[in-house]
Amino acid sequence: MSSRPELLFPLFADLSTLTGVGSKTAKSFSGLQVFRPRDLIFTLPQSLIDRSLVATVYGQPTGKIVTVSALVLAHRPGARKSAPYRVDMEDSRGVFQLIFFHARADYLAKVLPVGSTRLISGKVESFDQLIQIAHPDYILDVEDSASIPAIEPVYPLTAGITQKTVAKALGSALAKLPELEEWIDPAQKARSGWPSWRHAVQMAHQPRTMADLMAAAPARQRLAYDEFMAHQLTLGLARARLKKAAGRPSMGTGLLRRAVLASLPYQATVAQLRSIDEIAADMGAASRMNRLLQGDVGSGKTLVAFLALLIAVESKGQGVLMAPTEILARQHLEGLQPLAEAAGVSLTLLTGRDKGKDRLAKLQALQTGQTDILIGTHAVFQTDVAF
Numbered sequence: 519m520s521s522r523p524e525l526l527f528p529l530f531a532d533l534s535t536l537t538g539v540g541s542k543t544a545k546s547f548s549g550l551q552v553f554r555p556r557d558l559i560f561t562l563p564q565s566l567i568d569r570s571l572v573a574t575v576y577g578q579p580t581g582k583i584v585t586v587s588a589l590v591l592a593h594r595p596g597a598r599k600s601a602p603y604r605v606d607m608e609d610s611r612g613v614f615q616l617i618f619f620h621a622r623a624d625y626l627a628k629v630l631p632v633g634s635t636r637l638i639s640g641k642v643e644s645f646d647q648l649i650q651i652a653h654p655d656y657i658l659d660v661e662d663s664a665s666i667p668a669i670e671p672v673y674p675l676t677a678g679i680t681q682k683t684v685a686k687a688l689g690s691a692l693a694k695l696p697e698l699e700e701w702i703d704p705a706q707k708a709r710s711g712w713p714s715w716r717h718a719v720q721m722a723h724q725p726r727t728m729a730d731l732m733a734a735a736p737a738r739q740r741l742a743y744d745e746f747m748a749h750q751l752t753l754g755l756a757r758a759r760l761k762k763a764a765g766r767p768s769m770g771t772g773l774l775r776r777a778v779l780a781s782l783p784y785q786a787t788v789a790q791l792r793s794i795d796e797i798a799a800d801m802g803a804a805s806r807m808n809r810l811l812q813g814d815v816g817s818g819k820t821l822v823a824f825l826a827l828l829i830a831v832e833s834k835g836q837g838v839l840m841a842p843t844e845i846l847a848r849q850h851l852e853g854l855q856p857l858a859e860a861a862g863v864s865l866t867l868l869t870g871r872d873k874g875k876d877r878l879a880k881l882q883a884l885q886t887g888q889t890d891i892l893i894g895t896h897a898v899f900q901t902d903v904a905f
Contacts, residue, residue, distance in 0.1 A: 528694040529556040537690035538683060546678030547687075555691040559719055561684075562738070563671030566725050569639050569656075570668050574611035575649050578642045585639040585656070585666055588614070590630045595623055605630050607638065614649040629657050639666055669726055688723060695719055702743070712740040757808055765806035770798060770832035774861040775825050781860035790818050794825045801829050824854055824891075831863055831890045836905045838892040844869045851893050858891065868894035868903070 522530065533544040536555060552558050569585045578584050591606040591613065603621035607614055616638065618626060630636060640654035656666050673684045695716045700707070713721060713736060721730070721737035729735060733742070775794070779786055793811060800807040813819045827837030841847035851867045858865045866880055866889040883889045885904045892898055892905075 525696040525698075529559070529691075529696075530554050533558070533687075535690075536687045538686040539690075543678065543683060543687075546676065549676030550674060550679065555694060558684075558688060558691045559695070559723075560741075561673060562722050563673050563725060563731065565672040566728065566731065567670040567672060568668070569666050569670055571637075571663070574609045575614050575642055575651070576609075576611045580642060580644050583639065583641050583655070585637060587635060587637055587660060590632050590634050590636060592632060593623070593627065593630070595621075607636075614651065616654060617650050617652040619653070635660055637663055637666060671723060671725055692720060692723060701747070702740075710739065711736050712743070713737060715740070715744060760808050761805045763806050765804055767804055768801040768830050768833040768835060770801070770829035772832070774828040774832050774863065777861045778825065778828065778857045781857065786821065787818060789813075790822050793822050797822070797826045798829055801826070820850065820853065821857075824857060827891050828861060828863070831861075836884070836887070836890055836892070838894070838898050838905070840898050841893070841895060844871065844895050847893055847895050854891075854893070863890040864888065865891050865893060868892055868897050870895060870897050872897070 528535070531554065533539050533547055533552065533554060534541060536558070539547070547553070547558070550557075550561060552561060567583050569583065571585050571587065572578065573586070575584055575586050586609050588607040588609040591608050594604040594606065596603055603618040603623065603626065605616040605618075605626065607616060616630070637656065637658045637660055638651060638654050639656035640651040643650045643652060658665055670681075670685075673681060673688075675681065675684070698715050700714065702712070712718065718737040718740040722735075722741060725731050725735075730737070733739070797807070797809060797811075800809055811819055811822060823839060827839060830837040839850060841850055847867060847869060851865060855865060866883060868877075868880055868884075872880060880889070881902060881904070884892055897903070
């Protein structure tokens with residue numbers, strides 16, 4: 519049985535529950551990694567189109583999308599089937615043309631009757647010194663001007679999905695947004711000026727300016743914080759479950775570590791000593807260790823890792839150090855060999871290059887306990903490698 523709260527069920531329902539989304543469109547949405555309404559509401563706009571009404575197409579930059587009120591003057595069907603269908607229009611300043619390819623004359627005569635005034639919204643282009651709009655995005659009666667958004671968000675697309683398809687489906691998805699109980703500290707939320715989760719999603723899909731698309735916009739900041747917080751909580755729960763799992767305590771004597779530290783031509787740093795003490799405490803505990811050692815290049819992480827491996831050897835076990843590349847694995851072997859000699863432990867290198875008798879000899883030494891610490895690449899995880 520799902521532990522998901524019931525009020526979230528609509529967001530995890532089939533995509534076909536959204537307006538205008540059938541099985542074919544739902545399949546096309548998968549190209550955007552959108553499989554549920556939840557995926558769609560988190561697919562945020564990446565730009566916007568200003569469709570505010572202008573007086574004329576004249577003087578507008580080529581490629582700009584404009585919305586203009588214009589009078590239908592005449593229809594000019596193409597002389598050939600492959601020729602474009604043209605409609606002469608006139609705005610407050612002059613004449614321009616609408617261009618249609620593979621047009622249906624009866625449909626265009628219906629939506630653009632000669633003598634009528636229509637709102638046209640589309641991209642301004644120029645051909646042979648004549649201003650044109652090819653296949654307008656909107657052709658509407660003046661009375662229906664509210665149907666054209668003044669500011670229209672632009673979403674990523676894929677084959678079979680248009681901006682209108684996304685907008686229609688999103689309108690349906692946003693209507694399903696529940697009012698969730700707030701989980702952000704009220705003082706932090708007020709200090710940051712963040713809206714509620716539901717309002718933040720709505721605002722993110724209704725940008726008014728380019729600033730609303732920036733990461734610093736309050737709505738997007740809020741949603742980003744939610745994502746990070748959810749991620750940290752998930753990791754916290756995973757760590758809590760891991761701590762409940764029984765581990766195998768490794769109690770070192772400290773003898774080998776002291777020998778290595780004494781052989782160094784320098785003093786280990788306070789941070790290195792503190793780190794190894796914390797790792798030793800983790801390894802000696804009854805629960806499994808879950809630790810990340812982080813430090814700048816040259817800060818001495820490899821020494822700390824080697825000392826941790828010596829704890830395993832001190833407790834009658836073995837250790838393995840894996841490197842991402844063979845070059846790095848060989849560098850570790852060369853750098854750690856003098857320290858291993860000081861401690862009296864044996865190191866062995868195992869990589870994908872080892873074949874035949876050489877590989878077999880190394881595996882036997884490892885399995886019989888003759889090798890204390892193994893250094894290698896991903897080859898150390900092969901099924902025939904036994905400690």
